[in-house]
Amino acid sequence: MNLQAKANLIRKWCLKATTAAGSGHPTSCLSAADMMAVLFDQYFRYDINNPLNVYNDRFVLSKGHAAPLLYTVFGMAGAYPLDELLTLRKVDSRFEGHPTPKFIYAEAATGSLGQGLSVGAGLALLSKRESLPGKNYVLLGDGELAEGQVWEAANFAAYHQLDNLVAIADINRLAQSGETMFGWDAEKYEQRFKAFGFETIMINGHDFKEVQIAFEQAFYHQGDKPLAIVAHTIKGKGISFLEDRDGWHGKALNEEELQKAMKELGEPDDTLRLNLRAPDLTRSPMHQVLELKPELSFEKDKKYATREVFGQAIAEMGHQNTDLYVLDADVKNSTFAEAFLHVFPERFVECFIAEQNMVSVAAGLSRLGKIPIVATFGAFLTRAADQIRMARVSEANIKFVGSHVGVSIGEDGPSQMGLEDIALFGALPHTVIFQPADAVSTAKLTAHMIAHQGFVYMRTLRPKTPLLYQDKETFKVGGSKLLRQSKEDQLTIVATGIAVFEALKAADHLKEEGILVRVMDCYCINPIDQDTLIKCVQETKNAILITVEDHFAHGGMGDFVTAALAEQPVQLKKMAVQEISRSGKMEELLELAGINATAIVNQVHDLIPTAVFH
């Protein structure tokens, strides 16, 4: 039978490639090979020359360790000679151990489990909202069905009635270190998908007739429910000494075993190909590169919460860039993302209280050229730290906005305070980090955030703050502002966010004592304004620099400053939050944390030679 031969050719190359690499997960590929042969040979609509054609079907490999399966299937669909698969896992290969953007047919980097259904849901939501015909298939392993994110995605897909989303659950019983939670009791998974609002089909994943019926049903499936194909399969299927054997999870065959396996596969014909269907039409996503100018102006003597200005700004910018999408996890009235919802409900995505799914949905939207803004409390972005990490590996163009940062939120207490968010985003290479302190800089930096290609994180504040700038002031990636500056400055205080106002208060107080200090508003934390920092060190009477921020001491702005000045002769003092905070008034908590104006004044007194006090 032709399908069997094609499935065996898939198996052959998964085995050969992993043996050539000397590592990998061949048995996880083999359990799904039959289903993939049917899907890609008979149902999958895809223009191999145009992976981003919005009329393509989409395939997400959630079980990323089965990467050779993905690579082989696209090779057999004509994307490249199968021989190239022998470069698997080599340093110059596009075929990495787990899918990454080097493989242009991968919809997302996977390999941290349980994220693919969310990515697929993001793609499916976009198809649905833009009335595109494509189906979105996601292959999941049974082990990863224990990840809560899968069920966040399931809820999301059912809520948004994504009937164009097809989950394929490969129930092969064996996970990495033993049997999964439910082994071959596939009904347990079916019950779960059904309870979460999916239509379900149960099949034997190695019976081509059953597999065909399932994909036929998926192909024509419509209605208000997503579909789950729950497939009973055998890990290592097709090779007698691999089938359903423990201890073979992350292991390649040696040469001798490979020869034996090849014989069992009956030496499949290398010229067999998978026949993709052509999509109905062709259209690539258009990237809108716009000069974003928010037409916002602010009243001089009024105070504004930067989180609120962010809301106003995106509601304005949504007119100028129709690729803008905004995602919320039920805090839209706190982050002020709701301002966008009111104007552009069709580009607003309510994810409810499920931050992990929200981030991976955003990765799906980004894949097709959208600019997703993910907004929640800074503290709750940590809930999706792994999804953020993987979205970064995916090179997704996501904008993150974390509100309620720092102890300045006050009475709600430590669980709601974003105090490790700069460490989280700062570790990820080339992530731009903004923290505007007033309304004007927030409006302008929101525009820069959207215009910048790549990861951006912006911190916003709960309390209202006075204006620091006039409407016409300009800002840039890598910039900063000197708010107090004279030729007589003794040292520099580098502050960000709420701490800017404490630094200014301190500077005013010190001025009365006759001590002049320079104050920098470090609104861009990464990349940091190294030139201005060095200039400050050189121009002040003492080569002393104090950093002040409402973030834990390690991994915050202070460490970016220190890194930028590592080769300078300078004395640095980092003022930041050193202990878990508590409930209380903002002023009390800033004082307890030792980052208020009084603490800064005391620090300056400690650092500059007493001589200058006269």
Added chain:
Amino acid sequence: MNLQAKANLIRKWCLKATTAAGSGHPTSCLSAADMMAVLFDQYFRYDINNPLNVYNDRFVLSKGHAAPLLYTVFGMAGAYPLDELLTLRKVDSRFEGHPTPKFIYAEAATGSLGQGLSVGAGLALLSKRESLPGKNYVLLGDGELAEGQVWEAANFAAYHQLDNLVAIADINRLAQSGETMFGWDAEKYEQRFKAFGFETIMINGHDFKEVQIAFEQAFYHQGDKPLAIVAHTIKGKGISFLEDRDGWHGKALNEEELQKAMKELGEPDDTLRLNLRAPDLTRSPMHQVLELKPELSFEKDKKYATREVFGQAIAEMGHQNTDLYVLDADVKNSTFAEAFLHVFPERFVECFIAEQNMVSVAAGLSRLGKIPIVATFGAFLTRAADQIRMARVSEANIKFVGSHVGVSIGEDGPSQMGLEDIALFGALPHTVIFQPADAVSTAKLTAHMIAHQGFVYMRTLRPKTPLLYQDKETFKVGGSKLLRQSKEDQLTIVATGIAVFEALKAADHLKEEGILVRVMDCYCINPIDQDTLIKCVQETKNAILITVEDHFAHGGMGDFVTAALAEQPVQLKKMAVQEISRSGKMEELLELAGINATAIVNQVHDLIPTAVFH
């Protein structure tokens, strides 16, 4: 009716306390007040004078924003005068905006949603394994049921047959920013709990008869399934102008509204009390403070993977400390946690691929004096960053072990590389961070990790490394080792983990050129060995220090070193991973990342005055 009066007294104080505070979430308290009156007045077994009595029932408030409800219930149970509730959210109060350890009756800090069922599952697992009679009740909001972690916990509870766990789902329809996913369609939640293996009861949460029947059933419930009480409730119940009204989520009444509300409650009698049942017996958890000495010795010319030595060490130490528990998320054969499983299956907890639940289960175990070790890939600890953050707020005594750190893992590629783990743990105050580079230091530091009270994170390596130390060598929190040292040293290289071997290779190469450099093994990253660092700067010919690590540049060991030397006149150079890595051989990836011996040699050449090369 007495119960109604008690429930209304609960309502009174939730309203009074939040009005006094000027903020809070009173309506979220009111929806569950009737159920709490029944539970605490009729079924809950608890010694108010001994919260840690292992025979107590346990109550976890997963919907942490209903904190005033928790505080009022324990006040009405006699823990303190109700008047003290008026200190709610004040800086010197034990009643924080969300529960924290300052409130000694809280089983865990909550307020980041969706974590309580896992904590309750941890407590229930312990009861079960130690044959204790207590019931473990968890009150969940409907909004948080969208969090995937809840379903990880549900799977876990069903798998481990925790019939002593009772989930109480408060389905009040309204979340923070609007209606929940399913509104009052409580059956949707019931279906989900049922599909995930729970026995379920659906009730009207304001009908005292139905509530009593449900808790009566819960009290006597036995078998192999956990129980979920799914309760249809009304947010703001009891106060006409709050009932089922949008826009009242995080809002306290003003004085006038409070007076109106008090009238509606019929001025409840302040002397009413909730009658806790007495637990059968009394026993507090015993803390074993042992001198942990692993009796491991290593062969001089053999190589060892530090992850494997960690496994051996805990398998040994499990004999010496019976409080030790080990938790796994299906990577026990990679982290080598399986070594513990083989000896102590009764203290091994398989969590399958659900890292979030694993961490919060560990917080539950820690609450009752156990010492949980959570072991997975360093990369996958980011999956539980929020749970780790909240466990830290809970002051839990958890030991985290992250294996497969850095690009040194090789072919599996970026999704599996722990490269932001030091940033994650380093940001959390007072978290000890170890990275042993060889077998001896791993065995010794594993002992220190267990003996240390508080958060510890230990990084382990995938590849095998040669021995650096002899069996008798000693290590300590805050220590380091100088591996190369002379009076002629030009500068110091501070390395950690796999980079230590690159630094040694570089030093040997440089020595051949006539350039002597000092090499420090920074096995304890936090707290860092500041004294030795300063000594190195002072003793080397040039005040130059290079840090080398297999971690992203921001938030790693380099930033700890820089912070420790911020006030020293020293030139610092941070060598770390600057880009997303890829698949390849370890040596190739270390080279690409610019952290191998050659890169270090080049860096030294760049930094020291050419004069010394002669």
